[in-house]
Amino acid sequence: MNVQPLMSDAPRGEGTQEADHPTSQVVVFGVDRPLHLDCGVDLSPFQIAYQTYGTLNADRSNAVLVCHALTGDQHVHNVHPVTKKSGWWETLLGPGKPIDTDRYFVICSNVVGGCMGTTGPASANPATGKPWGLDFPVITVRDMVRAQAMLIDQLGIDTLFAVVGGSMGGMQVLQWAASYPQRVFAVLPIACATRHSAQNIAFHEVGRQAIMADPDWRGGRYFLEGSNPRRGLAVARMGAHITYLSDAALHRKFGRKFQDRENPSFSFDADFEVESYLRHQGSSFVDRFDANSYLYLTRAMDYFDMAADAGGVLANAFKGTQTRFCVISFTSDWLFPTSESRAIVHALNASSARVSFAEIVTDKGHDAFLLEEPEMFGIVRGFLDGAGKARGLKAQAP
């Protein structure tokens, strides 16, 4: 019987070199400006890596913050320094696109706990000069947003015109509206929820266990011991990737088709196209992502519960808000189903917030927010245009 390994062992991925030396702009916050984390630790010093697109107008009113998802990063609209692929939201963002970089000044930063240049477990711990690993404090979505607010301060921007993001990015968007209602004019939370469901926590736990079960994880000290839990991280990615799609999308894309063969091999090779696809997803992911970072960011999502933060009543999280909301969900998203978005809308209605809500019909599952969805583009464009009019933004940046 032929059992093929998922992928060969390789030294520390190129992606994690980005952790300390990102191909991005960087702001370093010194010991005088620590990041106060929910766990009680002050993270200091720390740095934020970010990209910007477009031009900030004279009255600094056209800034749009894009929040990235779990495995995303700040490279929204440029060639990725590691994968050499184009930006992850090129469909939605760029000159003339719904998030129009000719009109808005777009900022996207790597989240705290990430591995693309903002301080995270793969970054060097200033106390030791070695990667933090599991000594890195546990972070929350609120911490990510608090760090982003420090970046926005640093850029001299008082109020953001809009904050936009999907999935974990959508959680940050909602947290922005709750934490800094005066500092954000409009928000677009897409394919997300105000809390992580038990099912989603369960999926994340499987991913984390896959990483920690890899002997190369070495209790999180893999960098120090010259290994890398590539298999564990790849399995975590494969499992998670299934949840980003849908039964219909998998069937349409792969069905039961064989990969490069006519008949079953009677082995555990990747006989099926879908297996081969998942293996590829797993192995390409580990080249750009840090396993410990994956543990920390999934944990942050698990801890997310805005109602609990607001004394048990979700509506209180948005009490008296003047921010404009546009909530978008997708029919085939089973990770963040429409019912989660409806809960957001109900809470916002109870707060008399100005909210739009649209559900988009698609079989592409949770990942639809990253893909070609013309109906979503129309909604994002219309919502931002309407908000821009109310904000007094000119049609074109100066």
Place this chain on the structure above:
Amino acid sequence: MSNLTAANIDRNASGNRVDLVLVADMVERGVKVLDVGCGDGELLSLLDETRGVDGRGIELSREGVNQCVAKGLAVIQGDADTDLADYPDDAFDYVILSQTLQATRQPRIVLEHMLRIGRHAIVSFPNFGHWRVRMQLLFAGHMPQTDILPYSWYDTPNIHHCTIKDFRMLCSEIGVKMERAVALNASGSPMRLNAPWWFWNLFGEQAVFLLSRKA
């Protein structure tokens, strides 16, 4: 959810639907409005342009919602019968139900919610007491189909037809104050204000009511 399609409705010189203009005229400037069953957002756009309101909408059909949001209107996908309960008391100055009452499952409860959520309610509906409707049932013996009620009986969203008289009775039953009422005749013109109710009920093709809570 609106029944009215482009082909069969009366429009004024500026291209606006006469029934919507009538509704808009009842709304004060700069107030907060909820349009229940806002369709593709024509009334909300009109209210925004002519009355400068802070407008919100609920619409059942996904296409309608997505068209509205793409126009920059604040509209959510929802159902008048189930989702009005989620709104707090006094959240709006006006709650509007334009050409939608007859498509709700529980018109009375919807109306009660409207006057709980808003200080005022505006309701417009096709009058099932119009003489053409009566004639079709009486002489042709089939369910009426008219310009503003174009559906066949087996394929209609309209499940609770009422006449102007029926609606007035409902209003008095639930203790609602009728502030204004206007009936439109078949050519879309408002009818004489001093006409008796039976005349409106026979010759009004549709009616618009401005309601408020009894003090």
